[in-house]
Amino acid sequence: MARYSILVVEDEHTLRRLLEYRLSKYYRVRSAANGEEALQLVLEEIPDLIISDIMMPKMDGFALQQALQSRKETRAIPFIFLTAKADEHSRMRGMRMGVDDYITKPFDIDQLLARIERLLERTKYFQSQLDARIGQDFSKKLMPKQLPSVPGYRLYFHNSPKEYGGGDFFDWTQHPSGSFFITIGDVMGKGLQAKFYAFSFLSYIRGTLYAMLQTSQSPAELLRRVNHVLMQDTVMEETFASLLILRWDPTTHEVTYANAGHCRPILVKDRQTAEVVEYSDLILGLDSNATFQDATITIPTGGGLLLYTDGLMEQRTASGEMLGEEGLCELAPQMVGAEDPVQTLLQGILSRCNTDTFDDDILFFWMERLS
Amino acid sequence: MHNPSVMSFSVEPLNAETVVIRVGKALDFRNAAEFKAICQEQVQNGVRNFILDFSETGILDSTGLGAIFSLYRQVSPRNGQVVFASVSRPVQVVVQLTRTYKVFRQFPTVEAAQEALQQT
Incomplete structure (x- = not known):
């Protein structure tokens, strides 16, 4: 010591x-x-x-x-x-x-x-x-207790924090119309303080989402409202957060999302190809005039969508470079049809590194559309 | 005695309202509090424009970025600016990810940043 x-x-x-x-x-x-x-x-x-x-x-x-x-x-x-x-x-x-x-x-x-x-x-x-x-108490509350079961899809969630972990959070909720709202984000900072802010922040997002669904189903609108609070509320003054909100309709396979500076999702097209879901806006809490936009993608048959936090992408490979979005695009297609997609991705990443452990908190969510 | 070689940051005043802060090898959870304290002192002295020189910087983590954000939130109501100069590749990655290039203007050199600030 x-x-x-x-x-x-x-x-x-x-x-x-x-x-x-x-x-x-x-x-x-x-x-x-x-x-x-x-x-x-x-x-x-x-x-x-x-x-x-x-x-x-x-x-x-x-x-x-x-x-x-x-x-x-x-x-x-x-x-x-x-x-x-x-x-x-x-x-x-x-x-x-x-x-x-x-x-x-x-x-x-x-x-x-x-x-x-x-x-x-x-x-x-x-x-x-x-x-x-x-x-421990906060960690549990920042992660889902269970995942929904959705016909035509299989869903996986993995979270392995370092020590007490940081400000990562993940949540989902189902709208009466049948679509799902998925929230993934990261409150800046390390350790307990970040975790505490993440906890308050996630509670706030849940509340705002619930209120907003009465009038709007736009992820971008939710980001606008949350950003407004971070800019106005003095308690949250020092809070900056990346946040990605998706509305997923499993019957049309469409995902409408708005992204406030969060790691960009990887859209897997088939067992060979994947691409970065490009569009994103500014991180929350920085600029009261920030604007946010919705964008829509479709998950193809035999493809999937990978959501994650920065620990996954910033993992150092053997060359000393970060794994990056490119690395994830190469590895994510292997998850399609894999017996254990979580281990497939984790092992795939570690095989590119000189170590058998991850440097930082790891969190990801994999939704695969079955063929 | 205080040893200047262990300091991560150096501050160079350009005029009453503008300073250059040379960010050293890293701005992360280990020294973000120090960075905040240094900026705070400058803001209290009336500085509102900050040129951050990232030419040496290999590590910028989310705590470090948070410290820059705090600075931005302090100076923006006073029409101040925070601009980045000589952005290294690791810093560029973080800036791209968080889309913060929408807020922090970037310049190839400190001199270019200085010139642009004088015109506003």
């Missing part, structure tokens, strides 16, 4: 060197002589814990703590004040500001080490508990 990183902020040279020396036996240590320098270092790499003096030139410990509190990515860094100020006033002020521990000089270094260890352990424990529980 990687060693924890600790940032020491102390203006007095000798003490700073002493702390660096003692801590570096157990941790990766960086040090700064004042709050300003410390902030720079924090922005370069967020440390696992900060030990800071209070009285320092330029920016003091209180100002540093305040600056860290004002940014969401630095707010939760465990923070220990180390100071000559024994007075209760400073101690209370520090505690109110979210300082986790407080040690007065002169101090016993072993005592400091013990406190650091305890604080890091506690933080790690809470983090892992929280991540695992929330991650």
